[in-house]
Amino acid sequence: MLDIKALRADPEQIAQALAIKGYVLDTQQFTEIEEKRKRLQSETETLQNERNVKSKSIGQAKAKGEDIQPLLALVGDLGERLDKAKAEFSLVQEEQQTLLMSIPNLPHASVPAGRDESDNIELHKWGVPKEFDFTPLDHVDMTASGGLDFETAAKISGARYVVMRGNLARLQRALTQFMLDHHTQVNGYQEVYVPFIVNADSMRGTGQLPKAAEDMFRINGETETYLIPTAEVPVTNIYRGEILNEADLPIRHVCHSPCFRSEAGSYGRDTRGMIRQHQFEKVEMVQLVHPDTSWDTLDTLTGHAEGILQALELPYRAVTLCGGDLSFTSAKTIDLEVWLPSQGQYREISSCSNFLDFQARRLQARFRNEAGDIELVHTLNGSGLAVGRTVVALLENFQTNNDYITIPDALRPYLGGVQQLSLND
RNA sequence: GGAGGGAUGGCAGAGUGGUCGAAUGCACUGGUCUUGAAAACCAGCAAGGUGUUAAAACCUUCCAGGGUUCGAAUCCCUGUCCCUCCGCCA
Numbered sequence: 041m042l043d044i045k046a047l048r049a050d051p052e053q054i055a056q057a058l059a060i061k062g063y064v065l066d067t068q069q070f071t072e073i074e075e076k077r078k079r080l081q082s083e084t085e086t087l088q089n090e091r092n093v094k095s096k097s098i099g100q101a102k103a104k105g106e107d108i109q110p111l112l113a114l115v116g117d118l119g120e121r122l123d124k125a126k127a128e129f130s131l132v133q134e135e136q137q138t139l140l141m142s143i144p145n146l147p148h149a150s151v152p153a154g155r156d157e158s159d160n161i162e163l164h165k166w167g168v169p170k171e172f173d174f175t176p177l178d179h180v181d182m183t184a185s186g187g188l189d190f191e192t193a194a195k196i197s198g199a200r201y202v203v204m205r206g207n208l209a210r211l212q213r214a215l216t217q218f219m220l221d222h223h224t225q226v227n228g229y230q231e232v233y234v235p236f237i238v239n240a241d242s243m244r245g246t247g248q249l250p251k252a253a254e255d256m257f258r259i260n261g262e263t264e265t266y267l268i269p270t271a272e273v274p275v276t277n278i279y280r281g282e283i284l285n286e287a288d289l290p291i292r293h294v295c296h297s298p299c300f301r302s303e304a305g306s307y308g309r310d311t312r313g314m315i316r317q318h319q320f321e322k323v324e325m326v327q328l329v330h331p332d333t334s335w336d337t338l339d340t341l342t343g344h345a346e347g348i349l350q351a352l353e354l355p356y357r358a359v360t361l362c363g364g365d366l367s368f369t370s371a372k373t374i375d376l377e378v379w380l381p382s383q384g385q386y387r388e389i390s391s392c393s394n395f396l397d398f399q400a401r402r403l404q405a406r407f408r409n410e411a412g413d414i415e416l417v418h419t420l421n422g423s424g425l426a427v428g429r430t431v432v433a434l435l436e437n438f439q440t441n442n443d444y445i446t447i448p449d450a451l452r453p454y455l456g457g458v459q460q461l462s463l464n465d
Numbered sequence: 466g467g468a469g470g471g472a473u474g475g476c477a478g479a480g481u482g483g484u485c486g487a488a489u490g491c492a493c494u495g496g497u498c499u500u501g502a503a504a505a506c507c508a509g510c511a512a513g514g515u516g517u518u519a520a521a522a523c524c525u526u527c528c529a530g531g532g533u534u535c536g537a538a539u540c541c542c543u544g545u546c547c548c549u550c551c552g553c554c555a
Contacts, residue, residue: 078515081514085524085525086524088525089523091536092536095534096483098535099536100484102483115535115536119534263545284475285493412494414511
């Protein structure tokens with residue numbers, strides 16, 4: 041949520057900034073609602089004041105044993121007028137709130153203009169894609185003997201799911217373990233375990249609702265709950281409505297969770313293999329920081345995700361998302377894209393974002409600063425990494441022309457020290 | 466699933482219809498004392514909004530939403546969550 045004070049002060053400037061994201065802010069609509077709000081609020085509050093003063097005098101008169109009948113008559117129709125004003129006010133307030141909740145975060149000044157991912161700007165590359173002396177397969181063909189089984193998953197559940205067997209299932213578990221250990225032991229994150237089903241307040245808090253409702257799996261029950269699309273939701277919402285001490289910052293959490301996405305609107309995209317699934321594993325880093333440090337933190341957070349790719353010896357590149365590709369909540373996002381030999385291109389494996397105070401304002405996640413004042417924290421998160429896609433990247437980049445893949449040094453301790461892993465066992 | 470109890474400031478915890486936004490304690494901030502610290506003592510200390518150069522002033526908020534009343538933290542209804550006991554259970 042944007043700061044409504046900033047919107048009041050200069051709606052045109054905000055509208056201009058939002059245009060970079062491809063969002064059209066109707067400033068005239070906003071101004072009209074705002075003026076109505078102001079008028080109704082002051083009217084309501086005046087009536088309320090009148091009522092409070094008179095009610096109080098009734099109480100005092102009664103305490104002194106005086107006759108309160110004349111005073112009661114005086115209050116007369118006040119209640120009715122107040123109810124009417126209140127109703128109108130809450131209506132316009134709701135209207136304003138709805139509008140405010142649907143306005144995306146402002147992109148940072150350094151975010152490049154552009155419409156979609158083709159306009160993203162490459163920051164740097166790391167590693168060199170391997171030259172194969174045979175034609176590399178994709179991960180689906182590599183595991184056709186049953187390690188990755190999409191047909192069986194389709195029978196059990198439908199399209200965009202996978203059954204993993206034997207060493208493939210173990211590989212995913214090993215990667216998860218390695219990432220968690222790395223972030224906790226090397227990068228100073230605290231591991232957390234959280235619920236994977238969350239309520240609507242949590243979804244609103246991190247900004248998935250109301251805008252992205254169609255991307256979520258809603259649970260069919262009495263209360264409105266959802267499967268999480270990312271651990272960002274439960275982990276960040278730990279701090280919803282909390283006032284932290286400045287000394288508590290920065291807070292760094294890492295969390296492994298399954299992620300559930302309906303992938304509405306991506307029909308026909310990445311239908312083959314494990315790139316785009318309704319259910320996948322992810323290790324997520326979440327930070328709550330002092331507002332002064334969030335931009336530095338975006339760099340270090342991105343570095344933490346890069347550290348995993350480097351340890352796994354996977355070639356990747358970092359790109360800055362352009363305005364049109366930026367998510368609803370993000371002020372700036374750096375994507376890490378891993379090299380996939382079968383596709384001959386880099387594909388997203390991590391997304392690191394600074395949300396500034398946008399989520400914190402929705403969440404009311406705040407801290408008391410040294411002067412004793414209460415301020416909103418800044419929130420950030422990044423995948424470290426998407427585990428399913430890391431399995432794909434590892435398979436494809438480390439394939440050999442027999443049924444084994446080689447295992448990078450960093451991962452060997454998690455697989456019993458083996459140098460090679462059979463795809464058939 | 467059955468029975469009962471509860472939700473109040475950063476935390477703990479009083480408050481059952483009227484100067485209650487709310488006692489008290491802890492924590493925190495400032496001061497006195499001290500070589501320094503601790504202790505003791507004094508003072509300050511909820512959030513959000515309207516408003517103002519700044520203040521003052523005003524409004525809202527005691528889990529959430531409805532209701533009763535001139536007036537609700539307090540009474541009534543509904544919901545959510547927590548606790549205790551019984552049952553069931555990975």
